[in-house]
Amino acid sequence: xxxxxxxxxxxxxxxxxxxxxxxxxxxxxxxxxxxxxxxxxxxxxxxxxxxxxxxxxxxxxxxxxxxxxxxxxxxxxxxxxxxxxxxxxxxxxxxxxxxxxxxxxxxxxxxxxxxxxxxxxxxxxxxxxxxxxxxxxxxxxxxxxxxxxxxxxxxxxxxxxxxxxxxxxxxxxxxxxxxxxxxxxxxxxxxxxxxxxxxxxxxxxxxxxxxxxxxxxxxxxxxxxxxxxxxxxxxxxxxxxxxxxxxxxxxxxxxxxxxxxxxxxxxxxxxxxxxxxxxxxxxxxxxxxxxxxxxxxxxxxxxxxxxxxxxxxxxxxxxxxxxxxxxxxxxxxxxxxxxxxxxxxxxxx
Amino acid sequence: xxxxxxxxxxxxxxxxxxxxxxxxxxxxxxxxxxxxxxxxxxxxxxxxxxxxxxxxxxxxxxxxxxxxxxxxxxxxxxxxxxxxxxxxxxxxxxxxxxxxxxxxxxxxxxxxxxxxxxxxxxxxxxxxxxxxxxxxxxxxxxxxxxxxxxxxxxxxxxxxxxxxxxxxxxxxxxxxxxxxxxxxxxxxxxxxxxxxxxxxxxxxxxxxxxxxxxxxxxxxxxxxxxxxxxxxxxxxxxxxxxxxxxxxxxxxxxxxxxxxxxxxxxxxxxxxxxxxxxxxxxxxxxxxxxxxxxxxxxxxxxxxxxxxxxxxxxxxxxxxxxxxxxxxxxxxxxxxxxxxxxxxxxxxxxxxxxxxxxxxxxxxxxxxxxxxxxxxxxxxxxxxxxxxxxxxxxxxxxxxxxxxxxxxxxxxxxxxxxxxxxxxxxxxxxxxxxxxxxxxxxxxxxxxxxxxxxxxxxxxxxxxxxxxxxxxxxxxxxxxxxxxxxxxxxxxxxxxxxxxxxxxxxxxxxxxxxxxxxxxxxxxxxxxxxxxxxxxxxxxxxxxxxxxxxxxxxxxxxxxxxxxxxxxxx
Numbered sequence: 001x002x003x004x005x006x007x008x009x010x011x012x013x014x015x016x017x018x019x020x021x022x023x024x025x026x027x028x029x030x031x032x033x034x035x036x037x038x039x040x041x042x043x044x045x046x047x048x049x050x051x052x053x054x055x056x057x058x059x060x061x062x063x064x065x066x067x068x069x070x071x072x073x074x075x076x077x078x079x080x081x082x083x084x085x086x087x088x089x090x091x092x093x094x095x096x097x098x099x100x101x102x103x104x105x106x107x108x109x110x111x112x113x114x115x116x117x118x119x120x121x122x123x124x125x126x127x128x129x130x131x132x133x134x135x136x137x138x139x140x141x142x143x144x145x146x147x148x149x150x151x152x153x154x155x156x157x158x159x160x161x162x163x164x165x166x167x168x169x170x171x172x173x174x175x176x177x178x179x180x181x182x183x184x185x186x187x188x189x190x191x192x193x194x195x196x197x198x199x200x201x202x203x204x205x206x207x208x209x210x211x212x213x214x215x216x217x218x219x220x221x222x223x224x225x226x227x228x229x230x231x232x233x234x235x236x237x238x239x240x241x242x243x244x245x246x247x248x249x250x251x252x253x254x255x256x257x258x259x260x261x262x263x264x265x266x267x268x269x270x271x272x273x274x275x276x277x278x279x280x281x282x283x284x285x286x287x288x289x290x291x292x293x294x295x296x297x298x299x300x301x302x303x304x305x306x307x308x309x310x311x312x313x314x315x316x317x318x319x320x321x322x323x324x325x326x327x328x329x330x331x332x333x334x335x336x337x338x339x340x341x342x343x344x345x346x347x348x349x
Numbered sequence: 350x351x352x353x354x355x356x357x358x359x360x361x362x363x364x365x366x367x368x369x370x371x372x373x374x375x376x377x378x379x380x381x382x383x384x385x386x387x388x389x390x391x392x393x394x395x396x397x398x399x400x401x402x403x404x405x406x407x408x409x410x411x412x413x414x415x416x417x418x419x420x421x422x423x424x425x426x427x428x429x430x431x432x433x434x435x436x437x438x439x440x441x442x443x444x445x446x447x448x449x450x451x452x453x454x455x456x457x458x459x460x461x462x463x464x465x466x467x468x469x470x471x472x473x474x475x476x477x478x479x480x481x482x483x484x485x486x487x488x489x490x491x492x493x494x495x496x497x498x499x500x501x502x503x504x505x506x507x508x509x510x511x512x513x514x515x516x517x518x519x520x521x522x523x524x525x526x527x528x529x530x531x532x533x534x535x536x537x538x539x540x541x542x543x544x545x546x547x548x549x550x551x552x553x554x555x556x557x558x559x560x561x562x563x564x565x566x567x568x569x570x571x572x573x574x575x576x577x578x579x580x581x582x583x584x585x586x587x588x589x590x591x592x593x594x595x596x597x598x599x600x601x602x603x604x605x606x607x608x609x610x611x612x613x614x615x616x617x618x619x620x621x622x623x624x625x626x627x628x629x630x631x632x633x634x635x636x637x638x639x640x641x642x643x644x645x646x647x648x649x650x651x652x653x654x655x656x657x658x659x660x661x662x663x664x665x666x667x668x669x670x671x672x673x674x675x676x677x678x679x680x681x682x683x684x685x686x687x688x689x690x691x692x693x694x695x696x697x698x699x700x701x702x703x704x705x706x707x708x709x710x711x712x713x714x715x716x717x718x719x720x721x722x723x724x725x726x727x728x729x730x731x732x733x734x735x736x737x738x739x740x741x742x743x744x745x746x747x748x749x750x751x752x753x754x755x756x757x758x759x760x761x762x763x764x765x766x767x768x769x770x771x772x773x774x775x776x777x778x779x780x781x782x783x784x785x786x787x788x789x790x791x792x793x794x795x796x797x798x799x800x801x802x803x804x805x806x807x808x809x810x811x812x813x814x815x816x817x818x819x820x821x822x823x824x825x826x827x828x829x830x831x832x833x834x835x836x837x838x839x840x841x842x843x844x845x846x847x848x849x850x851x852x853x854x855x856x857x858x859x860x861x862x863x864x865x866x867x868x869x870x871x872x873x874x875x876x877x878x879x880x881x882x883x884x885x886x887x888x889x890x891x892x893x894x895x896x897x898x899x900x901x902x903x904x905x906x907x908x909x910x911x912x913x914x915x916x917x918x919x
Contacts, residue, residue, distance in 0.1 A: 164552035
């Protein structure tokens with residue numbers, strides 16, 4: 001091996017001239033420079049101390065509503081004093097190392113990462129002694145049954161995770177049902193067709209989101225409200241009736257060009273809100289899936305696969321928009337059992 | 350500067366005399382002096398190069414994260430229970446929100462210095478991942494992952510993956526509109542996992558999205574599970590670094606068998622220790638003047654709202670881009686829905702990036718058949734295939750990143766969103782090939798330039814006119830140290846076709862594998878320029894010396910003008 005290496009070295013076009021001679025720094029040879037560096041570094045540490053005192057003063061003195069050049073004065077002063085002090089300390093220490101500490105390079109020899117043959121042999125011998133004394137090799141029955149119980153240890157580990165959450169059954173329908181009013185999602189007020197102009201889009205929710213029970217408490221609140229919102233949020237849009245090309249069976253799902261679609265993107269569930277009046281396209285701000293609302297919510301661009309589910313509309317006796325039923329299609333992002341759930345919905349209708 | 354003569358021995362100083370007792374007490378029980386002597390730790394030599402500092406940035410920003418993160422836990426409440434906000438930020442007063450969001454608002458507006466620490470924490474997180482990635486690129490470009498450091502490379506990959514998950518978990522905790530949008534994406538990703546997707550979604554979110562347990566669970570992951578793993582792996586990373594000793598650049602006196610540099614005590618202890626303060630100070634200044642994640646501007650999470658231009662933190666940008674530019678493929682078979690449009694870009698593709706990255710040292714070793722230890726770094730130009738491969742991977746990453754910002758680019762530059770998306774879809778496959786070829790040619794060109802500088806010297810800037818009127822530039826030989834540095838790398842192996850048959854004339858076993866390997870090796874070394882041989886150099890020296898009778902000798906003291914950065918002093 002070493003012969004081989006020597007041969008290789010011989011074949012090198014340029015011989016290693018060895019480490020270059022050490023060059024002294026100005027601070028090594030000039031006492032004035034040395035003193036200057038010492039003062040600089042001491043200066044940095046001193047200013048750092050002052051800044052840290054300034055930090056405490058600012059903490060106590062500055063009112064948290066005060067502003068400075070548009071920043072929060074507190075945030076700026078605390079950050080500037082702390083950051084400045086830390087930087088000066090760091091730079092000072094590094095300057096000390098670079099200018100004043102010994103700068104003679106040292107050479108350390110490397111050793112192969114592997115253990116030597118003797119070390120390996122000795123360790124192997126210890127290992128063999130231990131294994132033989134344990135009888136690990138001679139008692140296969142014990143050994144195998146131990147492995148068996150060890151592998152069974154995985155079972156409780158996995159089964160204990162069962163109560164992390166419920167099983168994913170029966171939660172795919174939304175709170176929409178026959179006769180529920182479509183209400184504006186800011187004020188919760190019901191919507192009349194006359195409230196909407198052609199080209200207008202309104203974010204809406206099912207009326208139950210704003211209903212109160214007899215004690216004056218919201219029927220849906222907290223987590224439950226968020227869960228229902230993440231499925232039931234809709235957009236109501238009015239287009240020219242002649243622009244709309246409803247597919248078979250959807251001819252009477254709108255009122256005078258007013259259609260209602262799920263607001264939840266079928267890609268990964270972002271609420272869709274960017275509306276292009278001219279093209280009737282609705283664009284998802286998260287991943288730019290684009291749906292054509294005049295053409296049954298069909299995907300025209302982007303990573304979403306399924307069209308936006310449409311909610312069939314009707315008018316109640318007071319002339320407000322209501323739902324005819326829940327969505328006839330699954331809303332939200334796809335999931336493995338979607339095909340089955342969709343089939344069940346189709347069978348129902 | 351101190352020589353042995355002027356040394357003061359610590360045991361003779363006043364401090365030393367006072368400390369001797371306690372230190373002796375400790376050594377009686379811990380044997381510290383012996384451990385230190387055996388590992389040679391106090392005077393351990395570290396080589397010096399600016400690029401060795403990148404990993405240090407990652408290390409110190411992690412320490413900054415631990416310190417600032419601990420401070421934030423004193424006030425943050427990881428609860429999704431409902432509360433009505435009534436704090437200093439009046440625009441949100443009276444609004445229903447989770448305790449997580451409300452307590453983050455309190456940290457930002459009511460705890461003095463809370464906003465600063467929050468911003469330092471977020472900036473340090475962005476810096477942590479950035480420094481890890483740049484450090485990894487340094488290691489890749491210089492071949493520092495080669496034997497015996499493959500395990501440390503794998504530890505590094507694990508650290509990076511954990512860093513990404515840790516960052517994402519932290520990003521989700523404040524329960525503001527933006528972090529909720531991120532979680533909604535995770536929900537969609539979980540659902541897209543074939544067959545078990547819905548189960549994973551319900552188990553992780555504790556029911557239907559968003560549920561009320563995801564933030565407490567992520568909090569545990571963010572402040573306990575992953576930090577503990579990160580700490581353990583960083584410890585292992587450092588121990589292996591000390592055991593293997595740091596790689597170094599080759600040069601005069603710097604060989605495969607030694608490491609040349611400054612000792613841990615005092616120089617590296619001071620430089621590295623000082624650098625911690627620099628990193629902390631830098632992130633503190635960023636926290637002071639650069640706003641990051643102003644959660645009060647987004648409002649509490651509401652699944653029916655989103656802001657246009659929603660973006661994840663920068664390190665998730667490539668996944669975001671992949672998700673955006675993926676065609677909308679979804680299929681139904683075996684009565685199951687398979688959402689390739691989400692599963693492929695968000696799960697398979699990042700896995701592919703990391704898998705190839707993790708396997709690369711072993712793939713390269715298989716191709717080159719090189720089983721030796723390497724402690725000298727390889728200049729990127731001297732491994733053209735590797736360098737071009739990394740640049741191709743970076744290009745793919747960059748294209749995905751552009752895809753992740755396609756809406757911002759479209760609005761800022763008034764371009765068509767669809768055109769940008771299509772550019773990325775095609776560019777993801779075409780541009781890496783283009784940059785691969787360009788990079789490889791550049792590397793080979795640089796190799797040739799190196800050979801040229803060894804054989805023909807460097808350009809002195811001295812223009813000579815010949816008797817017949819021609820102008821030429823005088824070349825002078827490089828200093829021998831520079832010549833040595835340029836040739837201090839492996840010679841190219843001789844490529845041989847594998848034998849079709851063994852010595853008995855029977856078809857050789859594994860011959861198909863051997864052929865594949867020979868082919869791979871051919872591609873790997875294709876075009877590489879070998880360094881000059883002894884004869885080449887000898888020949889060139891004569892040529893340079895006897896260059897058709899220069900009228901003026903340059904002499905040994907000549908300090909030529911060099912535009913190429915070659916040291917002028919010989």
